[in-house]
Amino acid sequence: MATLEILSVGVSAPGDLATLEAHPDFRKATRSMILAFNAIDRALQSLRRSSTERPLSLGLTLGACFGELGTTKDFLTSLAERGVARPLLFQNSLYNSIAGFLAIQLKVTGPAFTVSRELRSGVDALELAALLCQTKLCDACLVASVDARVADLDDFFAPSVSGVLEGAACLVVTLPGMAAQVGCEPGLQLELPSANSNGHSPAQPWYEVARTGELLKRPMDNCPLFTVANAIQHGHASGELMFDRTVPQGESLRWRKP
């Protein structure tokens, strides 16, 4: 089981878009790009770090279930209806375009990966971040998970689900015990699921383990990182998300004080 130390967190919700979309830096950006950037920016702003330390060597791992589906839809619609292929829509349609945008905005030159595995995408990004830190390819890693709504498809994917359908979350993580070495204050520990698949479908939703032990089904937000980051922001020093409610000791994502 891999364990990480959370140095800071940030979340971004659709309500943030109204002001951010007008910013010149985001003129060519998609909703996913803006949401993800905002979540990371907030995490970095809350990263309390000694200014005398050397610069952090940062990696970036991004998990997205649908990637830039909305932009892909816009590109294909323009092509089908007007016979026009629009370059900006194409370059923004790739899953990796979000990570590319983030790397440019944040000047990340270390390893940057985009991973996608349905509702496990964010956790795959966390597991990858742990590996990048363990192999010293970076001191710390920006782990982001993002998905944005595609208005025409809301009815198709979530006709009866209320709650968060889009958003982004970021966890800045490093290896346990490394916080002081990278000039940061110690944070909460995050235990990753013990296994990666166990044969269960990554399309299954996540369940939040309530204080009573009850399993609360998460809304289809595709983003367990959102739950973790949001809970930590609201002062919850511990919590657990479970991937498979049929296995009591199944895969879970746990955060707590060390």
Added chain:
Amino acid sequence: MSSQAAATGGLGVWITGTGAVSCVGIGAQALWQSTLENHSGLEAGLGRVPVQARSSSTQHNSPALEFALPAAREALSDAGWPSLEPGDGLILASTTGQISNWESALIDFIRGKRTRTDVAPTLRRLPLGSLLTDLQRELNHVGPATLVSSSCAAATQALGLAALWLQSGKVERCLVGGVEVLCDLTIHGFRCLQLLASGPCAPFSSDKGGIQLSEGAAFLCLQNKRPMAERPIRLSGVGFSTDAYHMTAPHPQGEGSRAAMAQALASAGLQPQQIDWVHAHGTGSVHNDAAEAAAIGQLFGVGAAAPWVSATKPIHGHTLGASGTLEAVVCVHALHHQMLLPTFGLNQPDPALQLRHPTQAQRAQLRHVLKNTLGFGGANAALVLSAEEGLVHGHA
């Protein structure tokens, strides 16, 4: 990682099997023979997988799966793995997954031409990860898995990630593959960026024509334990970096690509002069070729002491997210046969690039080959593939 690697001669990851489905035919051997004998599978600017390559065993009617399954099964058979065990890893790379299944259905649904019920089975494949789920189901795989989608660097990143999984003990064996299917999005997208070739693809040429898109799948079996096979090929170094420069163009001086290659050398415990051949990304686009050549020049120098540099995309085309594994398969076979490949169609090398181009397929002492990749979003990845001393001198 680099200091430890230097002490042990790089990563101890062994390549035990290869499999491929490409526009030049079915099987890794077909791919190798075509790159060796200058038989291009590109027609009218595109490389399409022959119809007979489609797998008959899949019930999915999914081109991506139809390419991936035979390539994966060939790699497993080549490695002598009867099946994937619960502890085995599976890493897949793709930029568009099963989009060829759903792109027209999606637009029809949005425009009201087809009903929800009608398109529901097709749109189930919208998430990129559904391809991995479907492949796992077909291969009865229940172990660690993930899908990497870092543009054209995806499959090279996937191989590098597999090496990290193996070195960290997460898995003992790992099947790694890349899959890409030609679709409207990529064909029209690259065309509108004015990156497609109007004539033959000629990387590093004075008269570069641009990219020729292609499709296919390629898989490799990787393991920690040295295989019984005589003189196996080793994945000895990996490197990753990001340009942080532009969404679709590489850094003009190739800074990110140079950093990824330097990191791969360090993780292999090698000096630049120990690389015999750089199998370049070599797409044939003006910006890619200039940036990659600059990166190679900065790291390896120029002149007779520099390694050979060539690209094989004029034969199999650019398979985007699958290119890393497809071209790694070519490199593995080249190392096995100790054959250096040229860039076919390179009649007028661009003198400004100052690369050392082999002019024909030729026997050579290949100990270490560097596979380089660049992708949109500034994603860079590089691998070092190494042959054992005995294999090199056995062919000398």
